[in-house]
Amino acid sequence: MHQQTDVLTRLNPRRWFAMIPMLLGVFLGAVTISSATTALPSMITELSLSTVEATWIIDAYPLALAVSLVVAARTGDRFGRRRMMILGFAGFAAFNLVGGFAQSGLALIAARTLLGFAEALVIASVVATIGVHFRARERVFAYGLWTATFGAGSALGPLIGGLLSDGPGWRWTMYAAAPVAAAALVLAAWLVPESRTSTRPSWDFASIALSIVALAGIVYGLQHAALAPVTAAIVGVTGVVALVLFVRRQRRLHDPLIDVNLFANGRFSVAYLQILVTTGTSNATVFLVSLHLQQTRGYSAIEAGITLLPHAALIVIGGVLAPLTLRIFSSGVATALALIAQASGLIWVSVQPENFIAPLVLIGLGMGVVGTLSAAALFDVTTSDQAGQVGAIQEVGFALGAGLGIAVFGAIAAALGINGFSVAFVAAAVTAAVAGVLPVSQRSRRRRAPDAQLTRN
Incomplete structure (x- = not known):
């Protein structure tokens, strides 16, 4: 098939x-x-x-x-x-x-x-x-x-x-x-x-409710961590508890809403972690550099936005170049090199925050390449019937990564005062470098099933 x-x-x-x-x-x-x-x-x-x-x-x-x-x-x-x-x-x-x-x-x-x-x-x-x-x-x-x-x-x-x-x-x-x-x-x-799963999926409304509470709580907590830390912490913890209950319930169901066993696959879990890291460090860069330019250098919002354009432009270029890197490197090696490039850009910002253009190029390029290759890697080790679940997991990863990056590295910058900006970028660089050198398991713990034929109208 x-x-x-x-x-x-x-x-x-x-x-x-x-x-x-x-x-x-x-x-x-x-x-x-x-x-x-x-x-x-x-x-x-x-x-x-x-x-x-x-x-x-x-x-x-x-x-x-x-x-x-x-x-x-x-x-x-x-x-x-x-x-x-x-x-x-x-x-x-x-x-x-x-x-x-x-x-x-x-x-x-x-x-x-x-x-x-x-x-x-x-x-x-x-x-x-x-x-x-x-x-x-x-x-x-x-x-x-x-x-x-x-x-x-x-x-x-x-x-x-x-x-x-x-x-x-x-x-x-x-x-x-x-x-x-x-x-x-x-x-x-x-x-x-048109496409759909080859088997009729069931609906477990308790799982749906837990997924909504979990995601709403975690995302809200990350969004409001700086503005209302106490409320954000309470809501965020509620979301984490709901997530734990959700995972436990999925393990017991014959037809889970999300197959959490996907994360037992080494390639899948590493690719997902790399999505969280590259998205988190990239979004934290935009957030912290924008604040720095406006609060420290007196830039207007538009001026700060123009300064950040190289970052956005290189995300675009990185996405286009990502497939070409596979002519030279394996997906794992190309992803690792992109994360190391991103880490280099983050370190560059921490030691020389006067000129952002070159480091923003590296950070944006890393995000474009890693976001593309890691997203594709999630599907490489799963089946067509799991495409809906994998797609949802992927998109939630991009959303959570953005929130986590801003919340964690933003908190570091705010807590350490005058040195916080540089320390936050060093922490982000270390995170990206570690994600880049993580060993990728070449052996899936689950055998791939034959892909289901697309249903076409």
């Missing part, structure tokens, strides 16, 4: 056109997250937002996205990933229009929350579809495009948000996204092949 699927994939050149709507979905999600930061001042002024409301306008979208990824993946496994992708695009278009007409902070928060749920359907479906739709180095190239598109969206988002807010108004950051989402919907219906 695996052979039949590979032959079918090779004979269908339209598979690469399917990346167009899927990459549009990734780009829209990245822009929605990053554009809100520069559009927020206009939102605060026009809607007379309180500090709490302003915080939730930023946090609601990524929080809703993170907590619904597991359920979105399961839904795609059951009802079809293309179908859920189309539903997500429809919701994304509709909720952007609703948010654009919002007349209160509460209405805007609700719209951005619903946008997070809609984007979860898109992202979970995109990642799983890439996982089953492409093989070997083609999969790496597809994930390179994914990484590059996300990096481009993250870089352009603040610029788009600032330009639209200063021009026709912040509402156009939402109005403009609606027709793009509608176009992606049409293209997805036309170009994306």
